[in-house]
Amino acid sequence: MFDFFKKKPADSATPQPVPAAAEVPVAPPAPVPDQPPSAAAAPAPDAPVDQRSWAVRLRDGLSKTRAKLNAAVGPTLGADVGDVMSDLFSRRKIDDELLDEIETTLLTADCGVDATQYLIDEMRKRWKRDKLETGDQLKGVLMELLEGLLTPLQQTLDINAHKPTIIMLAGVNGSGKTTSIGKLAKHFQAQGKSVLLAAGDTFRAAAREQLQEWGRRNDVTVISQDGGDPAAVVFDAISAARARGIDIVLADTAGRLPTQLHLMEEIAKVRRVIQKADPTGPHEVLLVLDSNIGQNALAQLAAFDKAVGVTGLVVTKLDGTAKGGVLAAIARTNPKPIRYIGVGERIDDLQPFVAREFVEALFDVAPTR
Known part of the structure; x- marks a missing residue:
């Protein structure tokens, strides 16, 4: 989610009678190039299946969320995003300023006020309770909290x-x-x-x-x-x-x-x-x-x-x-x-x-x- 956690930037009723519904005859798909469906035209058959694993496609698919989070943090610190991401966590210990920056990025990614406040509060508790010191430790906590928040939706x-x-x-x-x-x-x-x-x-x-x-x-x-x-x-x-x-x-x-x-x-x-x-x-x-x-x-x-x-x-x-x-x-x-x-x-x-x-x-x- 956040490249800045890294030490280096990553390269009724029954219906009334109506005319009987038509059953559409099925024909084999024609071999034409893949195109996404639109309101004006039906989709064309798929191109060859993407051979990349689902994990890789999911990671690539979420790249825009990561990019927006990164861009949100850079201007906050008045520095180039790439420079900020490379050493934000390696140069200092966890502090309130760092948690404020994480809060900003969560809100920017549309996590919402409720979820963001929950995550920040829990991170702050873990920081104090477990005496966390490094950015990598905090990243691990945030991943754990997010997974715990989302796992009940996995049904x-x-x-x-x-x-x-x-x-x-x-x-x-x-x-x-x-x-x-x-x-x-x-x-x-x-x-x-x-x-x-x-x-x-x-x-x-x-x-x-x-x-x-x-x-x-x-x-x-x-x-x-x-x-x-x-x-x-x-x-x-x-x-x-x-x-x-x-x-x-x-x-x-x-x-x-x-x-x-x-x-x-x-x-x-x-x-x-x-x-x-x-x-x-x-x-x-x-x-x-x-x-x-x-x-x-x-x-x-x-x-x-x-x-x-x-x-x-x-x-x-x-x-x-x-x-x-x-x-x-x-x-x-x-x-x-x-x-x-x-x-x-x-x-x-x-x-x-x-x-x-x-x-x-x-x-x-x-x-x-």
């Missing part, structure tokens, strides 16, 4: 308790929701599960086409309609999955801003209709959060949780942001399980969240196991 999604397991996905437009559905479909297939997609985002332009392309890429059936009631689409998808013995239903929903209360009610209706189709469902309500929004993620989480009861999070685009500390803020203010994190556009760049992996990548240290 594996259970996809074996129900058949079909109904997973409803929500999130604002642009968060990467539909793309995440495609990646999750591939992830579950790799575990030997059959998947069906419900194109419940009937309002956004090209959303249905985008999900259909993900269905073609993964050789997965997509249930959709031309417009109409998104809840009815999801109802039809669950019925189809039950008839065919499908393991998992991934239900897309229309993107909403938390302030659009009348539109948020539409998502709540989808949840109620899922419960009509299966009284035990939905078995998971995943909220997709774009990590670029930083502290705004907390407001989105609170609004969607109130509307549909969020049970887990997918945090995307960590490779494009300097606000990776928002996970710590979530842990302190609204600790929902973080099921998956994403650090790229490739189909395998969405992986289960593991607190130790995240902290080690954030601090750019070698994995300990």
Whole structure:
């Protein structure tokens, strides 16, 4: 997370009858170059799989957060960032000034006031209690505290308790929701599960086409309609999955801003209709959060949780942001399980969240196991 810890800089109701949902025929993916999905066009099939390990990709994906933290400290001391990072901790013992600088960097990384205050207070206690002296010792304490803060959010999604397991996905437009559905479909297939997609985002332009392309890429059936009631689409998808013995239903929903209360009610209706189709469902309500929004993620989480009861999070685009500390803020203010994190556009760049992996990548240290 912080290169400056180093001694040298590192090189409702049942839906009314509607026209039957269309089942999208699946075709093999065409060999064309990889491109990220967009609102206007469906994604092209993937390029060859990135051969780097997940740990390396995660470390590289969090580089912007590290860079922002470094840049925040340099001006504070009135020196060149590289020079500051090289000897900030090697030239003096731990003191209050050093803790103040760490506090600034945590806030800059969008850890939030609550999480930052907790971390600083605990570091100060450990400094006094254990008589810490060096920057390396303090770094070890901060890593330990962050891992302890994030580990309760590391909870594996259970996809074996129900058949079909109904997973409803929500999130604002642009968060990467539909793309995440495609990646999750591939992830579950790799575990030997059959998947069906419900194109419940009937309002956004090209959303249905985008999900259909993900269905073609993964050789997965997509249930959709031309417009109409998104809840009815999801109802039809669950019925189809039950008839065919499908393991998992991934239900897309229309993107909403938390302030659009009348539109948020539409998502709540989808949840109620899922419960009509299966009284035990939905078995998971995943909220997709774009990590670029930083502290705004907390407001989105609170609004969607109130509307549909969020049970887990997918945090995307960590490779494009300097606000990776928002996970710590979530842990302190609204600790929902973080099921998956994403650090790229490739189909395998969405992986289960593991607190130790995240902290080690954030601090750019070698994995300990």
